[in-house]
Amino acid sequence: MSDNLIDIRHLKKYFNVSSGLLHAVDDVSLTIPRGKTLGLVGESGCGKSTLGRVIIGLIKETAGEVFFNGEDATKFSGEKRAEFRRHAQIVFQDPFSSLNPRMSVSQLISEPLIINKSCKSKAELDAKVAELMDLVGLASRLTTSFPHELDGGRRQRIGIARALALNPEFIVLDEPVSALDVCIQAQVLNLLADLRESRGYTYLFISHNLSVVRYVSDEVAVMYLGKVVEKADNSTLFRQPLHPYTQALLSAVPIASVGPKKQRIILEGDVPSPVNPPAGCRFAGRCMYRQEICTQQTPELVEVEPNHFVACHCTGHLVRHA
Template sequence: MPSVHGGIKTAQPFIKVVNLKKWFPITGGLFGRTVGYVRAVNEVSFEIPKGGTFGLVGESGSGKTTIGRCMLRLIEPTSGQVLVDGVDITNLKRKQMAPYRRMMQIIFQDPYASLDPRQTIKSALLEAIRASGEKPSATDAFARAKKLIELVGLNEDHLYRFPHEFSGGQRQRIAVARALATNSEFLILDEPTSFLDVSVQAQVLNLLKQLQKDLNLTYLFISHNLSVIAHMSDRVGVMYLGKMMEVANTQTIYSNPMHPYTHALMEAIPVPDPAIRHQREILHGDVPGVVNLPSGCVFHDRCKYATQKCKDEIPGLDVQAPGHEAACFYAKDLNLQPLALYQKS
């Protein structure tokens, strides 16, 4: 399994996103004139090597889900490129796109909404298998469905049931089985465990890790939960208001955060251990709306280090150390302390 822990980059990353931008127009008036834009995603770039996991983390409204959808062209990006194995898929025609659609799958947050309640699991899986382009015989297709359901830790009996007969964790397993039915190589996991209880979440996360190892899958893991992201990803991107604020390898970003937002986000997580109950620094204010973005650095009005420069100029996502990028003018000077709990280990 290619590792990105040391920040080694292969010649051509499997997935590469370049300056992705998605602005949703706001229309108003009698003739539906465009009166403004919701700037959901702004010039976001990152890459994922084959077999790796990139974690996207951010609060609601930061644009993480929009990125996932743009990458699959479930919504068309306004501009930018999504390169899969070196091919830009944003301009492909419908027919040309088909093999990529099979290869790239998404697992949604809500397993209660993503499965058709009137379809048995068998029929849902067979539909996906038939969509994989091959034309397997009925027996072969069934054998594959059986193999898939066993792959995710369920058994043949479950094939004949309907979605309502399953618990949340089991449904999410079924969603994974269905995503794998097309021999996919790249999965976008959009908050796959945020509907699940902790004990079940652990089961699903373990399953995803195991599958990645066995099938050499590449993941884009989207979550608002930093701990889950830390557990799953090799590399993490922190988003705020449609902008990438910091990108680094997991170990680095947690032990040496360089962007004040990343730091604040980590400070905000309640730690399940009263012994390290610390006096936290609280980030004041709310996330501003994405229609009227703050000028300059989008984080400046909540940042305690902000200066006039932050209000006027937009910081670029610059390389601060090898493999560590942060969009802050003062990233190197702030000397943000890693969390106390991190020093403990």
Template sequence: MSESLIQVKNLKKYFKTPKGLLHAVDGIDFDIKKGETLGVVGESGCGKSTTGRLLLRLIEATDGEVLFEGKNVLKYNNEQMRQLRKEMQIIFQDPFSSLNPRMSVSEIIGEPLIIHKAVSSKEELAKKVAQLMDTVGLTERLVNAYPHELDGGRRQRIGIGRALALNPKFIVCDEPVSALDVSIQAQVLNLMQDLQKDLGLTYMFITHDLSVVKHISNDIAVMYLGKLVEKAPAKELFKNPMHPYTKALLSAIPVPSIKNKKERILLKGEITSPINPAPGCRFAKRCQYAKEKCFTDDPALVKFGNDHFVSCHFTKELNNL
């Protein structure tokens, strides 16, 4: 049993708006084990990307703890954070907007090495950049190319190369393949899995594509309006989803078969506003099983079986446990 590299405790992020506080992330808890991948899924606006940025302190948390190797990084000063940046990196969703159009491939990948003074000469820098380009599958002839000259897959490889430059332990992958063609997606996902195996990387993989998350994740966390509604090992979640929202999500995956048609669970009702939300389950207004208790009491994230956590008042009844 590997130990946890990341531990998140009661993490919250509220944004001030003219109408009140928007609860983007509202008291979530999870661990990510060393060398493993936590997939985070949920519809747009559920707080996936905000959570990833909170872990790296790209935005500041309202409350809670983020423990990296047992130390709370939310308490770090500027110099400690500067050192931590070497250990924690991010791969962004859009490979074009996340790259400086005025910099060449070698300049983009080499920039972190220069900023953190990780190389002592131009020759060492060129050698290191060449190694990184080779690692992520970029040919040597692209060394002086610019992002606009390349396709989406190669641009994302530049982003991955830049993230790897300082030998990090943890990488937040913020929908890294959603902007790519399907065939290119597979190449990038296989590359990321190979890198994880070779370098012992730990990933938090944010996506809305359930087939992708099943392929790459050890554990999967399902988010809904800033809350964690279910978390389980990947195989367990797909085989035995327990939360009504997770069941609805999984029912939307297309099945390549005419005979075995599965029934689609259609969610009706309005989405709860994340601005000053009332007590109760955030999913209650769209849940066909909701009862009075769901609209008044917040459900806790409770453990069922082996590492399967569900946030629902009626988990036992709905799953015949």
């Protein structure tokens, strides 16, 4: 059995839009070890959600492979594909819009179990729903409540229970706390951490919020316009970011107890369009280290020190000066 539950190779997702081909995910290779959390961070529109959806097969990839437990899930069909879809689940950002308002808590949590014919009797179904509600911290008195009667935290617990119903191994958490009040965010993050600990889940945790990603992740990947520009273990990335974009992102948020105080780097220029992007580094228009080569050749993601990957032509310079 491979140590990496997820192993994505050269994954691409392009959308045909009126102005051309939108490169939402462009040649992304990543691994996620079993039982670990990979944080995926980047500004809105950089392709995080698309990547998460393509990995679990909700959206068909344009090219590339997604190895799950050592097998290429993009080639699965029939029962094998159905099994993969059970093992790879997603929790969405906005639990309100992702839950049918006309269904009660027990109906919402039963739904995936009924669709997948997971229970042989009504009694077994009720017992499973009660078990899932308990697991995610929903009081049994809420069984007959409807989503609009609950606060955002409880609604998100329903979303999590639905994702857990079919005993997944891998869960994409797509901004799971971004729509919640700050104090409720911590409760839901702790629930997710406890579940990972007790059940051994593997997470892809997507967020635009660096503080949240730092709190939950073992490793962190930074995305910019469809590409992963840096990946490292959590402490390395926050202590010694090497890509100019990561450095700018980190300089913009006050994160306590991370290295020496850094001067804020103001990003200049606009985020370029992901439609028909030119060759070269996508960050070149905003980068203070830009060289001639940057607009001519696309930098590959390379390992510049053990388990620290950076896609930048000038990493030699960056390593020395970081």
